[in-house]
Amino acid sequence: MVTLTAPETSTDTNAEAAQHAASTDSFSVDLAGSPVRELNQALHNAVDGQSWTVANPEGKHSLAVGIDARVSVTINGHAGYYAAGMHQKGDVTINGNAGVGLAENIMSGRVHVKGDASQSAAATGHGGLVVIDGNASARCGISMKGVDIVVGGNIGHMSAFMAQAGRLVVCGDAGEALGDSIYEARIYVKGTVASLGADCIEKPLKEEHLAELGELLAAAGRTDNPADFKRYGSARNLYHFSVHNSTSY
Amino acid sequence: MTITSLPAPAQAPATPAQHTEELGLRESATFDRATIADIQRAAATGVYDIRGWGAKRKVPHFDDLLFLGASMSRYPLEGYREKCDTDVVLGDRHASRPLHLQTPVTIAGMSFGALSANAKEALGRGASEVGTSTTTGDGGMTPEERGQSKHLVYQYLPSRYGMNPDDLRKADAIEIVLGQGAKPGGGGMLLGQKITERVAGMRTLPVGIDQRSASRHPDWTGPDDLEIKIGELREITDWKTPIYVKIGASRPYYDTALAVKAGADVVVVDGMQGGTAATQQVFIENVGIPTLAAIPQAVQALQELGVHRKVQLIVSGGIRTGADVAKAMALGADAVAIGTAALIALGDNDPRYAAEYAALGSAAGYYDDFQDGRDPAGITTQDPELSSRLDPVEGGRRLANYLRVLTMEAQTIARACGKSHLHNLEPEDLVALTIEASAMARVPLAGTSWIPGAK
Numbered sequence: 001m002v003t004l005t006a007p008e009t010s011t012d013t014n015a016e017a018a019q020h021a022a023s024t025d026s027f028s029v030d031l032a033g034s035p036v037r038e039l040n041q042a043l044h045n046a047v048d049g050q051s052w053t054v055a056n057p058e059g060k061h062s063l064a065v066g067i068d069a070r071v072s073v074t075i076n077g078h079a080g081y082y083a084a085g086m087h088q089k090g091d092v093t094i095n096g097n098a099g100v101g102l103a104e105n106i107m108s109g110r111v112h113v114k115g116d117a118s119q120s121a122a123a124t125g126h127g128g129l130v131v132i133d134g135n136a137s138a139r140c141g142i143s144m145k146g147v148d149i150v151v152g153g154n155i156g157h158m159s160a161f162m163a164q165a166g167r168l169v170v171c172g173d174a175g176e177a178l179g180d181s182i183y184e185a186r187i188y189v190k191g192t193v194a195s196l197g198a199d200c201i202e203k204p205l206k207e208e209h210l211a212e213l214g215e216l217l218a219a220a221g222r223t224d225n226p227a228d229f230k231r232y233g234s235a236r237n238l239y240h241f242s243v244h245n246s247t248s249y
Numbered sequence: 250m251t252i253t254s255l256p257a258p259a260q261a262p263a264t265p266a267q268h269t270e271e272l273g274l275r276e277s278a279t280f281d282r283a284t285i286a287d288i289q290r291a292a293a294t295g296v297y298d299i300r301g302w303g304a305k306r307k308v309p310h311f312d313d314l315l316f317l318g319a320s321m322s323r324y325p326l327e328g329y330r331e332k333c334d335t336d337v338v339l340g341d342r343h344a345s346r347p348l349h350l351q352t353p354v355t356i357a358g359m360s361f362g363a364l365s366a367n368a369k370e371a372l373g374r375g376a377s378e379v380g381t382s383t384t385t386g387d388g389g390m391t392p393e394e395r396g397q398s399k400h401l402v403y404q405y406l407p408s409r410y411g412m413n414p415d416d417l418r419k420a421d422a423i424e425i426v427l428g429q430g431a432k433p434g435g436g437g438m439l440l441g442q443k444i445t446e447r448v449a450g451m452r453t454l455p456v457g458i459d460q461r462s463a464s465r466h467p468d469w470t471g472p473d474d475l476e477i478k479i480g481e482l483r484e485i486t487d488w489k490t491p492i493y494v495k496i497g498a499s500r501p502y503y504d505t506a507l508a509v510k511a512g513a514d515v516v517v518v519d520g521m522q523g524g525t526a527a528t529q530q531v532f533i534e535n536v537g538i539p540t541l542a543a544i545p546q547a548v549q550a551l552q553e554l555g556v557h558r559k560v561q562l563i564v565s566g567g568i569r570t571g572a573d574v575a576k577a578m579a580l581g582a583d584a585v586a587i588g589t590a591a592l593i594a595l596g597d598n599d600p601r602y603a604a605e606y607a608a609l610g611s612a613a614g615y616y617d618d619f620q621d622g623r624d625p626a627g628i629t630t631q632d633p634e635l636s637s638r639l640d641p642v643e644g645g646r647r648l649a650n651y652l653r654v655l656t657m658e659a660q661t662i663a664r665a666c667g668k669s670h671l672h673n674l675e676p677e678d679l680v681a682l683t684i685e686a687s688a689m690a691r692v693p694l695a696g697t698s699w700i701p702g703a704k
Contacts, residue, residue, distance in 0.1 A: 040484045061477050066414055066485030082468070082481040086414040101468035101481075105412055120468040124409035126453070142467040143409060145453040162463060164453045184455060239458040240441060243295035 025050045032056035046071045064092050084111045103130045106147055122149045131220040141168045144185055150220035160187055169216050171224050179232055187232040188213050199238040205231045298530040301619025303431045303522040308539040311573040313686030314679050319667045326664040333660045334670040337584050339561050340422055340491020340514040347491055348400050348422055351380030352656040353671060354574055357565050357588035358404045360386025362439055362448040363526030365636035366393055368628040371595055373397030375648025387437040387462060389451045390416040408437055408462035410452035414485060423482055424493040430523030430566040433497030433537045436464035438527040442622035445631045472507040479512040493517050498543035505550035509560050518547045520566025524589040527620035540566035542689040548581030571658020579674035594651035595644045596626040
C-alpha cells in the first residue's frame, strides 16, 4: 500500500539524471513559448530515465500531471493547481510554491516542493512520497489513502480530514481540527496542534513509530529527531453508527 | 424500511384488517400507517431510518404528460417500415473520443459494494449487448466490470475510493459527481454489513466499518475550481475522454450553466426519484426536486448558452418505460439513465422471493433495505450465497431485453409523432394532464394553450 522512496533510490535517480544531463535523454521546456498541453503530452510519451527541466511555469495549472514513467522533472518557478496530479513512478521537484491540490491522488514516486503548498496538498493520495519544505495550507492530506507526506513547516486547518491510510509528518505546527474523522492513517507532529478533530487522539510513540518516522524524515532529507514528535491517530469510536455518538457528528 | 427492529408484542392480537372500514374506522391522512410506523421505529431505535431506493412520495412525473401524436398537420411514420433512429453521440464538444451509443438509455452509476459483483457484471453484459454504456460508482472500477462493459463511464466522486490514473485512462468517459437526485448535498454511505474484505480493500477502509463518505470534493470548491479540475482530467487523459458533470436536481438551471462554463462535455441531471443504495429517508423524501421540474430548467440553460445538443443532457430519476424515455427526450434530453429500473429488470423486488421479503419484514414491491446487504435477489448484497442467486449471464439477458423494450417503445411514440429520430421529439409534441405538471414541464395543459407561469 505505502510506497516509500528510499533515500538511496533517489540518489541513484539523481546520479542517473546527471549522467544524462548532456545526452538526448535530457529535455528543456520553456512554458513562456509552448503550451502546457505539449509538456504533458511529451511527459506521457516519455520513457524511463529521461529528465526534464521546465522554465517559466508562471503558476500555470496542471503541470506534469499523469506521469506514468520513471522520469525526473524539475519545475523552476511556481506551479498552479494540481501540479503533479495523479503522479506515478517518477520524481517531480518544484523550485517554488505549489497551488491547490499538489500531487492530488498520487499513486507512487516522489513529489518535492521547495517552497510552500496551498490547500489540499496530496489529497486522496494512494502512495508515493510528497515532501513540502515550507508550509502547507488547509486540508493537507485530506482523504489520504496510503501516501506519505512530510511537511517542513506548518499545516493548516482540517488537515488529514478522513485520512484513511499513509503517514503525515509535520515538523512545525498543525492547525484546527487535525485528523477529523480519521481512519487508519498515522500523523506525527513536532510542534503544537491547535485542536484535534472528531475521533482523533494522541497515541503513544513506540519503537516501531520512531523507526518509521526516522525513515520518513530521512527520505525527505530532514535531520529532525523522531523523539521530538507526538503521534496522533483514530480513537475508532465513530467507525459504527451509534445513538450515543450523535453529539460527535 | 422494515419494522423488524420493533420489539415484537408478546402475543400478536388477531385483528382482521378487512373489518376496519366496515367498522367506520378512519385513517388519518397526516398520521397514516407508514408515518405511525416511522415514529414507532424512531422511538424504538433512536436512529434515523436509512434505506435504499429514491423518493417514494407522489410527485408530478412523466405520467402527467401525454403525446399528441400526428394527425392532419403532422404525418406519422409507418411503424415497422420507416426508419426511426435511436443512436446518440455523447461528449463531442471537447473530447477526441466521444461515445457513440446505439440507444439513448444508459445505465446510471451504481457501485461495486452497493451491488454484488454478479449484479455489476450483469449490468455490463446487458448494456453492452444493446450498445449502451454502464457506469461505475463510489468504490472504483472492477476488472469484471471493465471486461464486460463495452462503454464504461468512470465516476469521479468526493471520496475518490479506488480512484487511480490507470483506471481513469481505461475509462470511456469520466463522470464528475457533484450530487445525486436522491440526496443533493449528501455523501455516500455503505454500512458495515457490505464492507467485506474485497470492498474494504478497494476503498482503503477497515473491514466492517460503517462508511460515510465525503459530500464535497477534497481538492476543489465551486465552479471556478471545477474548470481547473476538468482541465487537469483532460490533461491526464490527453483530451481523449469525454467528461460528464452529474448534478442532483436542486438548482438545475444554474448548475447546468456553471457545468457548461466549467467545460463539461455532458451534463447529467438526476431528479429526486433517482435511487440510492443507502441514505437517510428524511433526506431522500425532502431534499431535491422532481425530474419533471428539472429538465426544462437544464434545457433552458443549455439553450441560452447556445449549446443545446452540443453539450449533451442525460436525465435520470424515475425512468421506467419507453414513454418516459420519449417524454424526457421531447423535453430536451439527449439521453436518459436508469438505475432502479435496471435492478428490477435483474430481479429486484421479484414476487418469487415473497416469503424471504416477508421474513425481512418487507414485501415484494416494497423492499428498499439495500443498506442491509441481505437482498434475497442477490443484487444489493456482498453475501456470497445471496450473490450467487443472480446469474450474470441470465441477468444481462433480462436487462438487454428490457433496454430493447424501452427503445422500441420510445420509437413507437416517436413514429406516431412523425419523427425519424428520437432526438426530433420536441416539447410541442406534449401536453400536460395537471396544472402542476404543466407548470413544471412548461407544456400546455391538455385542451388549452395555457402554461402556468409562461410569459
